[in-house]
Amino acid sequence: MNLNHLSIFQAVAASGSISGGARELHISQSAVSKQLAEFERALGVLLLDRLPRGVRPTEAGRLLLGYANRLFAIEAEAAQALGDLQQLGRGRLAIGASRTIGGYMLPDTLAAFRRRHPGVELSLQVENTQAIEAKLLAGEIDIGFAEGIVSSGLLDYQVFAEDELVLIAAPGHPLASGAALSLAALAGCPLLMHEVGSGTRAVTERALAAKNIRLRPAMTLASTEAIKHTVATGVALAFLSAQAVRTELKAGTLGVVEVKGLRIRRPLYRVQLKSAWLSPALEAFLGFLPDR
The missing domain is CATH 1.10.10.10 (Winged helix-like DNA-binding domain superfamily/Winged helix DNA-binding domain)
Incomplete structure (x- = not known):
């Protein structure tokens, strides 16, 4: 017809x-x-x-x-x-982020975007870095944010911020006295870690391996909050993002243990499929990310 x-x-x-x-x-x-x-x-x-x-x-x-x-x-x-x-009067944006970014860095950005563009439906999935990459490759999310090590040639990684991992302990822990910990002493400390696939774990293991320290975690926990609460009991230490422990450090429920000769800094990545089309919603969202 x-x-x-x-x-x-x-x-x-x-x-x-x-x-x-x-x-x-x-x-x-x-x-x-x-x-x-x-x-x-x-x-x-x-x-x-x-x-x-x-x-x-x-x-x-x-x-x-x-x-x-x-x-x-x-x-x-x-x-x-x-x-x-x-005109961003409607649309949908699916975001995936690893724990530190999704839990402690993106919420303010999402809130600001929502206030400006209330017609766009936002969803945030918080997973480990490995899972975020898999969801991007499967087309389940439009953009990912990862804190781990670059691993896929099909994805484009752009650094959008930097972070530091710090060794945390309960305030009453013997190592939280203020004296810096030696690398040799660190090797004998029980550490809590995220599961395999976590960006924080991968970066920590690589940094320690560069100092010839190979650790077996005393306990593996899949939640950053669970790690913080367990460390607060005094049974072990853990490397976590400084972003993730700001509230606890300010409240005095956790403390930072300095390690001589060790500082773990890492880039945080914005991850997309190579040559992916930017929807109007995604293009607008990228404008809300902080400048490096």
Whole structure:
């Protein structure tokens, strides 16, 4: 079915005359008459009764007009939706972030974006770095934020911030006295760690390996909050992001243990599929990220 013919038929039927349809479409009456005749021949039915004054849809014409009205209403709705999307009146943005970034760095950014663009639906999935990369490759999220080591050639990694890992202990722990810990003493300390696949764990292990320290974790916990609470009991130490322990350090429920000759800094990455299309929502969101 020729949609141009259908639009001419709809305009004429709605106006009740060939001349009225021609005025609405800004084309000549002869062109309208010719197109309508071609449309009726193609369909094999008479759509309009030609009256002394104007036209009137036949039974077939009334049937087709109902479909035409719905079709062009949907077309107008689609155009409006695309316009809204471009203007960020609607849309959806799925974000994945590793624990430190998702739990302690992105919430303020998400809140600011939401205030500016309330029509965009936001979702945040907090997983370890390995899982974030897998979700990006599977197309389950639009953008990821990772704190681990670059591992996939299919993904584009852009540093958007930096972080430091600090060794934390309970305030009453013998090593929290203020004296710096030697690397040899660190090797004998029980440490809590995230599971394999965690960016924090991968960066910690690499930094310690560079100092010839290879540790087996005393306990593996999948939650940063669980690690902090366990460290606070005094049974072990842990390396965590300084971002993740700001509140506890300020409150005095955890303390930082300095290690001689060891400082663990790491880049934090914004991760996307290479050559991925930036939706209007994603492009706007990137503008809310802090400048390095």
